Amino acid sequence: MFLLFQIVNFIVLAALLRIFLYKPVMGMLEQRRQRIEKGLEDARAAEEARAKAEEERQRILDQAWEEARRITGEATRQAEEVAKRIEAEAREQAREIVERAQRDAELERQKALGALRDQIALLSIAAANRILQEALDEQRQMALVRSFFSGIEAGKIQVLEEEEELEGEKAEVISAVPLEEDEKALYTEKLRERLGEGVAVEFKVDPSLMGGVVLRVGDRVIDNSMAGRLEALRRTLV
Incomplete structure (x- = not known):
């Protein structure tokens, strides 16, 4: 009789535990599991977002470096072209200066020779004139x-x-x-x-x-x- 009473009590206690404790506990456990899974999903999403952000950052950096290299190369090319143009212009100006100096020197030489020829001609004519006047009786x-x-x-x-x-x-x-x-x-x-x-x-x-x-x-x-x-x-x- 006592044993039967204990069994009935156990059954009643188990029913009560199931009704008032098991279901809430299981609900709490389920909620905890869901929160953990959500946390894991959020962590994965955050990791993916971080990875994507890192990829985007690297892509932007790569683009920036490429643009910097392009700009540097273009600037270098333009600087070389400007330097070559300046050098060519300087050479042309130097050539023109030399040629002008040569022309001026040749002109001065011709003027000096012309003046010298005029003087020689005048002296020669004067000498010939004097000789003729003396010789022509x-x-x-x-x-x-x-x-x-x-x-x-x-x-x-x-x-x-x-x-x-x-x-x-x-x-x-x-x-x-x-x-x-x-x-x-x-x-x-x-x-x-x-x-x-x-x-x-x-x-x-x-x-x-x-x-x-x-x-x-x-x-x-x-x-x-x-x-x-x-x-x-x-x-x-x-």
């Missing part, structure tokens, strides 16, 4: 005149083109010394043989010719004077 003067007209007669000095004659023109003979009348007549005859019988011949004297003869026929001038030769020499020297 009347006899030599007349010899120069005769030589000129002999050259015309022999065809060595061409007054007109072949078979060309002048009618009504005037021939002007200018000598450094006066000619005798018989000489004028002789030279008039020689000129008319070449120019035509109708040509009027006029004789003039110009001591500045220094010697020789200048012949003017229309607009043609044959200068066989010493002054003309000295002028030609001066032009050659200058």
Whole structure:
């Protein structure tokens, strides 16, 4: 009887424990399990988020480094181009300066040579002028005149083109010394043989010719004077 009572008490106690203790405890345990699982899921999510954040940070850093390298490379390239351009411009300016200096030096040299040639020409002409004035006496003067007209007669000095004659023109003979009348007549005859019988011949004297003869026929001038030769020499020297 006592045993039965204990069994009944145990059953009642177990039922009471199940009703009032087991279910709450199990509920608490279930809630705890759920909280733990949620915590684990949150931890995994946090770890994944952290990993993603780390990946994103690394990606951003890599992009930043790549952009920095690109900017640095572009800056270096531009700096090299600028340096090359500056060097090329400096070389070109230096070349232009050298060429300009060479041109200026050559110009100055030519000016100096020109001035020297002018001085030499003037001195040479002056010396020749003095020598001629001292050397050309009347006899030599007349010899120069005769030589000129002999050259015309022999065809060595061409007054007109072949078979060309002048009618009504005037021939002007200018000598450094006066000619005798018989000489004028002789030279008039020689000129008319070449120019035509109708040509009027006029004789003039110009001591500045220094010697020789200048012949003017229309607009043609044959200068066989010493002054003309000295002028030609001066032009050659200058």
